[in-house]
Amino acid sequence: MSVTIREVAREALVSVATVSxxxxxxxxxxxxxxxxxxxxxxxxxxxxxxxxxSLITRKTHTIGVLLPxxxxxxxxxxxxxxxLCARRSGYHVVVSSxxxxxxxTESMFRAMRGRVDGLIxxxxxxxxxxxKGNLPDGFPVxxxxxxxxxxxxxxxxxxxxxxxxxxxxxxxxxxxxxAFIGGPAQNRDAVxxxxxxxxxxxxxxxxxxxxxxVAGDFREWAGYDACRSIRSIRPHPSAIFAANDAMAIGLLCxxxxxxxRVPEQYAIAGFDDxxxxxxxxxxLTSVRVxxxxxxxxxxxxxxxxxEEGPRHEWREETLPTALVIRExxxxxxxxEDPPAPRGRGxxxxxxxxxxxxxxxxxx
Amino acid sequence: MSVTIREVAREALVSVATVSxxxxxxxxxxxxxxxxxxxxxxxxxxxxxxxxxSLITRKTHTIGVLLPxxxxxxxxxxxxxxxLCARRSGYHVVVSSxxxxxxxTESMFRAMRGRVDGLIxxxxxxxxxxxKGNLPDGFPVxxxxxxxxxxxxxxxxxxxxxxxxxxxxxxxxxxxxxAFIGGPAQNRDAVxxxxxxxxxxxxxxxxxxxxxxVAGDFREWAGYDACRSIRSIRPHPSAIFAANDAMAIGLLCxxxxxxxRVPEQYAIAGFDDxxxxxxxxxxLTSVRVxxxxxxxxxxxxxxxxxEEGPRHEWREETLPTALVIRExxxxxxxxEDPPAPRGRGxxxxxxxxxxxxxxxxxx
DNA sequence: CAGAATGCTGTAAACGATTACAGAAGTGCA
DNA sequence: TGCACTTCTGTAATCGTTTACAGCATTCTG
Numbered sequence: 187m188s189v190t191i192r193e194v195a196r197e198a199l200v201s202v203a204t205v206s207x208x209x210x211x212x213x214x215x216x217x218x219x220x221x222x223x224x225x226x227x228x229x230x231x232x233x234x235x236x237x238x239x240s241l242i243t244r245k246t247h248t249i250g251v252l253l254p255x256x257x258x259x260x261x262x263x264x265x266x267x268x269x270l271c272a273r274r275s276g277y278h279v280v281v282s283s284x285x286x287x288x289x290x291t292e293s294m295f296r297a298m299r300g301r302v303d304g305l306i307x308x309x310x311x312x313x314x315x316x317x318k319g320n321l322p323d324g325f326p327v328x329x330x331x332x333x334x335x336x337x338x339x340x341x342x343x344x345x346x347x348x349x350x351x352x353x354x355x356x357x358x359x360x361x362x363x364x365a366f367i368g369g370p371a372q373n374r375d376a377v378x379x380x381x382x383x384x385x386x387x388x389x390x391x392x393x394x395x396x397x398x399x400v401a402g403d404f405r406e407w408a409g410y411d412a413c414r415s416i417r418s419i420r421p422h423p424s425a426i427f428a429a430n431d432a433m434a435i436g437l438l439c440x441x442x443x444x445x446x447r448v449p450e451q452y453a454i455a456g457f458d459d460x461x462x463x464x465x466x467x468x469x470l471t472s473v474r475v476x477x478x479x480x481x482x483x484x485x486x487x488x489x490x491x492x493e494e495g496p497r498h499e500w501r502e503e504t505l506p507t508a509l510v511i512r513e514x515x516x517x518x519x520x521x522e523d524p525p526a527p528r529g530r531g532x533x534x535x536x537x538x539x540x541x542x543x544x545x546x547x548x549x
Numbered sequence: 550m551s552v553t554i555r556e557v558a559r560e561a562l563v564s565v566a567t568v569s570x571x572x573x574x575x576x577x578x579x580x581x582x583x584x585x586x587x588x589x590x591x592x593x594x595x596x597x598x599x600x601x602x603s604l605i606t607r608k609t610h611t612i613g614v615l616l617p618x619x620x621x622x623x624x625x626x627x628x629x630x631x632x633l634c635a636r637r638s639g640y641h642v643v644v645s646s647x648x649x650x651x652x653x654t655e656s657m658f659r660a661m662r663g664r665v666d667g668l669i670x671x672x673x674x675x676x677x678x679x680x681k682g683n684l685p686d687g688f689p690v691x692x693x694x695x696x697x698x699x700x701x702x703x704x705x706x707x708x709x710x711x712x713x714x715x716x717x718x719x720x721x722x723x724x725x726x727x728a729f730i731g732g733p734a735q736n737r738d739a740v741x742x743x744x745x746x747x748x749x750x751x752x753x754x755x756x757x758x759x760x761x762x763v764a765g766d767f768r769e770w771a772g773y774d775a776c777r778s779i780r781s782i783r784p785h786p787s788a789i790f791a792a793n794d795a796m797a798i799g800l801l802c803x804x805x806x807x808x809x810r811v812p813e814q815y816a817i818a819g820f821d822d823x824x825x826x827x828x829x830x831x832x833l834t835s836v837r838v839x840x841x842x843x844x845x846x847x848x849x850x851x852x853x854x855x856e857e858g859p860r861h862e863w864r865e866e867t868l869p870t871a872l873v874i875r876e877x878x879x880x881x882x883x884x885e886d887p888p889a890p891r892g893r894g895x896x897x898x899x900x901x902x903x904x905x906x907x908x909x910x911x912x
Numbered sequence: 913c914a915g916a917a918t919g920c921t922g923t924a925a926a927c928g929a930t931t932a933c934a935g936a937a938g939t940g941c942a
Numbered sequence: 943t944g945c946a947c948t949t950c951t952g953t954a955a956t957c958g959t960t961t962a963c964a965g966c967a968t969t970c971t972g
C-alpha cells in the first residue's frame with residue numbers, strides 16, 4: 187500500500203542506496219541525481235518507515251512516558267515539561283496511559299521495546315513497578331515519584347517536607363487542632379503527605395489524634411463529603427489541611443452551602459497549587475509542586491542515561507516544594523496574586539518556560 | 550546489548566522459527582521443546598522487538614494521537630476516552646504533543662509512519678492540518694474538531710449550537726445585554742462559540758453590539774482581566790458569557806475582589822463544564838461538552854478505518870453539547886448537583902465509563 | 913509392508929531501511 | 943599512456959522478527 191524506498195529508487199532510476207544517501211544527506215551524490223530523487227520522492231509521497239530505519243540504526247530518537255492513568259492537570263504539566271525538554275534535544279515523546287493493573291503494565295513495558303530509547307515511568311503506587319523480564323537489562327529508565335530503586339534513576343517530589351511545612355505554618359498561626367483529609371492509601375504521594383502531617387504535628391505543640399484524620403481519595407467530592415466527618419470531630423479543629431487542592435475545593439463548596447465561613451471559622455489549606463487555586467473563593471493556601479521541573483529533570487536524566495549507555499550511574503533525587511500563602515488560611519492575603527498570568531516567584535522552582543506557546547483546543 | 554530471538558534459540562538448542570512459534574502460540578511444538586524455550590526466554594529476560602515484529606506483520610496494534618499541545622483537563626479526558634476504547638480492542642495508544650508550528654507537525658506526522666496503524670489528530674486551528682506528502686495515501690486518520698475535509702474522517706463538537714443555546718437561555722431569563730468574552734482568534738472552538746453567540750443575539754431580542762464583545766485567550770487571567778473592560782461598557786450588560794470556564798472563573802475572582810455580587814448584579818456563564826465548575830462560588834452555569842465520548846467515537850472510527858482498509862468511506866459528524874444550569878446565572882440552583890461523584894445525566898452524553906478505575910499521582 | 917497422513921522442526925525469504933565495500937568513470941600529473 | 947586520486951553509484955549484508963515451505967520421523971491405514 188504505502189510506498190517504499192525501493193519504489194522511489196525505481197522511479198528515479200537509481201539504487202536504494204543512493205536514495206538513502208540523498209534523504210539522509212550523507213555521502214557525495216551528483217546534483218542531477220539528487221534532484222531526480224527528491225522529485226520522485228515527492229511525487230510518490232514517500233515517507234520513510236521509522237520502524238525499519240530504527241531497526242538498523244538502533245536509535246528511535248523517541249522517549250516513552252508511562253502513566254498509570256491520565257488525569258487532570260498534573261499529568262499534562264509533567265508531560266509538557268518532558269516534551270519541551272526532549273524536543274530541544276531532537277527527541278520525540280510518546281505517552282502510554284492507563285496501566286492500571288500488573289498485566290497491562292507489563293504489556294506496555296514490552297510494547298515499548300524497540301520503539302523508544304528510554305523510558306520515564308510515573309508510578310503512584312507504593313510498590314516498585316514490575317521490571318525484570320519486561321525490559322532489556324540496562325535499559326534507561328527514570329522513575330518519577332517511586333520508591334528508591336538501586337537499578338533505576340528516580341526523581342521525587344518532597345511531599346513529606348511540603349506537608350510538614352504547611353502544618354508548621356498553621357501552627358505558627360495559632361492553630362492547635364489541625365484536621366487532615368487524606369488521599370488513597372495505596373498512593374505514594376498521599377502516604378508521604380500524611381506522614382509529613384503526622385511528624386509535624388508530633389514535632390509541634392499541636393494536638394495529636396487519629397480522630398483528626400479523615401479519609402479521602404483526592405477527588406473533589408471526597409472533600410465535599412469530608413465536611414460531615416469534620417463537623418463531628420470534638421473538640422472542633424480550627425484548621426483543615428487537605429492532601430490535595432481538589433479535595434480542599436470540594437470542602438470549601440460544602441462549607442459555603444452550610445454558611446460556614448472560611449477562613450473565619452476554619453483555616454483551610456490544600457496541596458499541589460493547581461492553577462485554579464488562586465481564583466477560587468477564598469483563594470487557597472497550598473503547597474506548590476515543581477511539576478514541569480519534574481518533567482524536565484526526568485528528561486535530562488533519561489537522555490543522559492541514553493547517551494552514557496551501560497556506564498550510566500543511577501541516582502535518586504528529591505525536588506523541593508514551596509508554601510503558597512493565600513486567604514483561605516487567614517494569613518497574608520496577597521492582593522497581587524490573582525492577576526498574575528504567569529507563575530510568580532513564590533517558590534524556588536523555575537517556571538520560566540511555563541505558559542509560553544500554549545494553545546488550547548478547549549478549556 | 551539486548552537479547553534477541555536468536556540467542557534464545559541458541560540457548561534452547563532450537564531454531565528461531567520454533568522460538569517464534571512458541572512465543573506466538575502458533576504451530577505445533579513438542580511440550581518439552583516449548584518448556585525449554587520458555588525457560589531460556591525467561592532466563593535471558595527476552596523481550597520481543599516490537600519494531601522488527603511489526604515490520605514484517607505490517608501491524609503495530611497501536612494508534613497515535615497528535616495534540617497541538619497538552620493542556621489541562623480537556624486533553625486528558627479526550628485521551629482517556631481514546632485509551633479506554635482502544636484497549637478494549639487490544640490496541641495501544643501513543644500520544645505526541647506540542648506540534649506548535651508547521652515544521653514540527655510534519656516531523657511528527659512522518660515520525661508516525663510505521664509506528665502506528667492509524668492516527669487521531671486534534672487540531673485547534675482554523676486551517677486544515679498539513680498532509681499530502683507527510684502520510685502514505687489512504688492512511689487512516691480521524692480529525693478532531695477540524696474543518697471538514699473530503700479525505701479524512703472528522704468529528705466535531707457542536708460549539709456553535711452550545712453557544713447559541715446558552716444565549717437563548719440567558720435571554721429567556723430576561724437578559725437583553727449579554728457580554729461575551731472570546732477565545733483566541735485562531736482557535737476554531739473559540740471562533741465557533743463566538744459565531745453561536747452572535748447568531749443567537751441576532752435571532753433574539755437581545756442587544757447586538759460589538760462593544761459587548763471582549764477579547765480573551767481561554768486562560769483564567771484573561772477572564773480576570775476582562776473585568777475592567779466589562780465594567781466600562783455602557784449601558785451595563787446584565788449577563789456575561791465566557792467562551793470557556795477558565796475565563797468565567799477568572800472573572801468571578803475579579804468580581805469578588807471588587808465586591809460585585811453574582812448572580813445578583815451579573816449573570817455569568819461559561820463553556821466546557823469542567824469538573825470544578827460545580828464546586829466554585831457560585832456554581833457555574835456552563836455548556837457540557839461530551840469529551841470522553843469524543844475520544845471514544847474517534848477511536849471507533851479510526852479502528853473501523855484500519856479494519857476496512859482502502860475501501861473505508863470518510864464521514865463527518867458533530868456531537869451535541871448540553872446546557873448545565875447552576876447558580877451563577879441566577880436560575881435553577883440545583884442542590885443535588887455538587888455532591889455527585891460521577892457525572893449526572895444532565896446531558897445526553899454517555900459517561901458511564903468515566904470515573905472508573907481512576908488513580909492519580911496527584912490532584 | 914507400501915503409502916499416506918501427521919507431528920515436529922529447520923531453512924530461508926521476506927519486511928524497509930542503512931552502510932561497508934567495491935567498482936566505474938573522470939581528472940590530474942608524470 | 944599509465945597510475946593514483948576523486949567522485950559518484952551499485953551490491954549485498956544487516957537489524958530482529960514472522961512464516962511459507964520443505965524435510966524428517968513416526969504413526970496410521972488397508
